[in-house]
Amino acid sequence: MKFPARQPPAVWTATTHSERQILEDLNHHPGRATGTTHDQRKRGVRKLLLWLKDFPGETWQQRWYATPAHSLGGKWDEEALAWLVDHDPTVQKRGALKAGFLWLVCADVLRPDVEWLSTIIRSRHWRNPMATYRDPEGFAQLHAAADRQGVDDKRKHQALIQITTIMAAKGGKVADITVGDCLELREVESRTRNQLGAGRGYFYDLLQQLEFFPADAPPTLRQLTMRSGQVSPGQLVDRYALECGPVRDLIVDYLAERQPALDYNTLEQLSRHLALHFWKNIETHYPGASSLRLPSDVIAAWKSRLQVKTRRERQPDGSVREVTTPRSSYIDLLTNARGLYLDIAQWATEDPARWGPWAAPCPITAAEISGRKRNARRKARMDQRTRERLPTIAALVQVAHQQRVDAQARLTALRNAAPGETFTVLGEVFVKAVGEPSRAVGSDFAYDSAGRLRQLARAENRAFWAWASVEVLRHTGLRAEEMLEISHQSITQYVVPDTGELIPLLHIAPSKTDQERLLVVDLELADVLATVVSRVRGDAGVVPLVSTYDVHEKTWNPPMPILFQSRAGGQNHPLGQSAIRRVLDELLLAAGFTDAGGQPLQFQPHDFRRIFTTEAILNGMPPHIVQLILGHKSIDTTMGYHTVYPQEVINGHRAFIARRRAMRPSEEYRTPTDQEWEEFLGHFERRKMALGDCGRAYGTSCQHEHSCIRCPLLRVDPAERPRMEEIRDNMIARIAEAEHQGWLGEVERLQVSRAAAEGKLAQLDERARRATTINLGMPSFPEIAGRTATLPGRRP
Incomplete structure (x- = not known):
């Protein structure tokens, strides 16, 4: 372990002192208590030592x-x-025993373990004697550091009690406490308490500020306790307890071979697909499997199981039942399993001794992992989400702004009221809470007219970050991860050399595609960023440094002045993606938006990215510029984010026709002469035939030398069917005469004409059949359409 806890030695000086030496130290200590307190401690020490000697x-x-x-x-x-x-x-009361035990611990005569002390040390009656007897200077530094941060007394007392507990169990002074000691206390508290609370990690930050820890110590205790960090391929695979050791080792070796080319998140996903969804699934239903060369029926059954997943769903009556749904990642699972087989087959030619014994024919074909249909369905599904949500953006922005303003008004009225005072704000009546309710400081709480305790400071904090998230996401099209990594240093400006104009820019750090980029900040976004910066830095005038966690690489980033951070429990914490989703859900619940089915409309942070792309292209921004703004490697990805509207297609086609018309000779659009008009009308008159109509275009002559029976442009009139039958019968008689006379060339020509006549008669029969179709009374499309798609208005 990198940060082990200190282990108390078996023997140390103070615990070997005689009874007389212990009492002399108590009587002559510079910080000894006076009066009855000293006498009580002295009596307690004598009685306890008498008891211990037994x-x-x-x-x-x-x-x-x-x-x-x-x-x-x-x-x-x-x-x-x-x-x-x-x-x-003569011993009647236990108070002296507790006082004596307190002094024995402060004098380092006894060192009970951390778990036992965490249930005993609760009050300042422990904290103050420990500071006086053990390390007055160290506790003075702790008090000063907490005061500089403006931490409330409750939070400071809690942190000092935790530090006192460590010193009592491990000995030494404040400066002797190690990172491992803090981790041990945290682990003990997680086992002995129902919940740790928001501020029970502040003691670590307090010690960190005094620079008692080594340089490689994490800046916060949360980095060590709330995130597992990266683990080895073997540990990733061992999470699933595979029974076949050789196959387990094979998968571990395969992951280790692939690891240099993959980010950690992809490596973890690959291990889950291969170890859990592939081999663990095979072992469960085909015990004894020990080779990748599996029977075809086993593979077929595995694929069938993989196509669906079962989840438990609670019903309205409270019961729980299992629901089977299609697995959306089915193709990804097959792709990774196919990659395992193909990679091993290729590596076997390079290192036969290592990979050769595992080479086997791949049971998954290329056709099975084709994602064409899946991608098309996903594109249609995402386009529908965008069409449903884009029209609500303006209303959502307004609701977010109003929610923020209202929450701020409630909080301001609360803090201006005296404890227990009734106040009215926005038509609501509140009573400010008196004292400190459990869970938080009383000044942030109020009772509404229904008697419910409401934390208005938390509500204001959530409303603010919901507003900030909506504004930043809709103006930039950032990924949620990128937005949460925006720091104060990301806000920069560019000075145009010629004019001296200042252009505000937002620097986006590399994230998913490892591509950094600069975005131009408009006035609205600049106002939002300025508001966020003013809120985060507060009275200190600087943005606090916090460490963010990279969920893809499972690593902590160095401390930076991150803008999306919030203070809780006396500490500044970066906001996570789950927090952003929660505040967006609360905002949408307040907005009351519904989808086409009447269900509450849900927004994901990535929906704003698709909406940004669609709006940008609809408002005339070239797609390749949108690609650079979004940080896509391929413009196909950008166009996949773009949602096409029917009116956009119509307008684009009309514009194309207008451009094509502008390119044609201008004389084609002049007023025709009388002769040209007569010629135009004569063309349609000359298309009238005995059998029907000729469909040749204006300005063209007959290309078939008036062989109308054979011409596909002849459309026979149904009324002329008897004439058509007469022509066919005449051809049959002429064919018989030609055959009798031996005119073989004439026979061939007449047979071609006869076949054309038979075709014309067949066309007449088909038209007659369609004309007699029965009307079933089906509604027309305008009567069944659920919605009408319209092109969203241009943004000002």
Whole structure:
């Protein structure tokens, strides 16, 4: 372990002192208490040492661990009191015992373990004597650091109690506390408490500020306790407890071989696909499998199972039932399994000894992993999401602004009211909470007219970040990860050399595609960023440094002045993607938007990216410029984000026709002469035939030398069917005559004409059949259309 906790030695100087030396130290210590407090501690020390001497051990610490005190917890003194009453009838109260035990711990005579002390040390009656006897200078530095941060007394007291607990269990001074000691206390608290609370990690930050920890220590305790970080390929695979050791080792070796070319998030996903969804699935349903060369029926059954997934869904009556749904990642799972087979087959030619024994025919074909249909369905689904959400953007922005203003008004009225005072704001009546309700400071709480306790400061914080998220996402088209990594240093400006004009820019750090880029900041976005910066830096005048967690690489970034951060529990924390989704959900719930089915409309941060792309292209921005703004490597990806509207297609086609018309000779659009008009009308008159109409275009002559029966442009009139049949019968008679006379050339020509006549008659039959189709009364399309798509208005 990189940061181990200190292990107390078996023997140290103070725990070997005699009873007389301990009492002399108590009497002559510069920070000794006075009056009855000193006398009570002295009596308590004598009684406790008398009790401890009855237990085996060479030191007071060994005798302490020989007592049953640890099993009694906070009632440890009952055992000592019962023994002392039997041996000394003058002992009547336990207060002296607790006072004596306090001094023995402060004097480092006894060092109970952390878990036991965490249930005993709760008040300042422990904190103050520890500071006085053990390390006055260290505690003074802690007080000064907490005061500089403006931490409330409750949070500071809690942190000092935790530091006191570590010193009592490990010995030494404040400066001797290690990172491992803090981790041990945190682990103990996570086991002994129902919930840790928002501020129980502040003691670590307090010690970190005093620079007592080494340079490589994480800046916050959260980095060590709330994120697992990167693990090895073997640890990734062992999460699924594969039974076949050789196959387990093969998958580990395969991941290790692929690891240099993959980011950690992709490596973790690949390990889950291969170890869990592939081999663990095979082992569960085909026990004893030990080779990649699997029977065809086993592979077929595996593919069938993989196509669906089962989840538990709670019903309206409270019952839970299993629901089977198609697995959206089915093709990805097959692709990774196919990659395993193909990679091993290729590597076997390069290193036969290592990979050759595992080479096997790939049971997954290229056709099975074709994502054409899936991509088309996903494109249609995403386009529908955009069409439903884009028209609500303006209203959503207005709701976000109003929610923020209202929440700020409530909080301001709350903080201007006295405790217990009734105040009215925005038509709502509140009563400011008195004292400190559990969970937070009372000044942030108020009771509404229904008697519910509401934390108005938290509501204002959520409303602000919902507003900021909506504004930044809709103006920039950033990914949620990129938005949360915007720092104060990202806001920059460019000076035009010729004019001296200042152009505000927003620098986007590399994220998913490892491409950094600069975005021009318009006035609206500049106002939003200025508001965020003013809020985050507060009275200090600087943006606090916080560390963000890279969810893809499972690593912590160095401390930076991140803009999307919030203060909780006396600490500044970066906002995560889950927090952004929560505040957006609350905003949409307040807005009351619904989809076409009447269900509440949900927004994901990525929806704003698609909406930004669609609006940009609709408003005339070239797609290749949008590609650069979004940071896409391929313009196909950008166009995949663009949602096409029917009116856009119509307008584009009309514009194309207008451009084509402008390119044609101008004389074609002059007023025709009388002769040209007569010629135009004569053309249509000459298309009238005995059998029907000729469909040749204006200005063209007959290309078939008036062989109308064979001409595909002849459209026979149904009324002329008898004439057509007469022509066909005449051809049959002429064919018979030609055959009789031996005119073979004439026979061939007449047979071609006869076939054309038969075709014309067949066309007449088909038209007659269609004309007699029965009308079933089906509604027309305008009657069944659920919505009419319209082109969104241009943004000002």
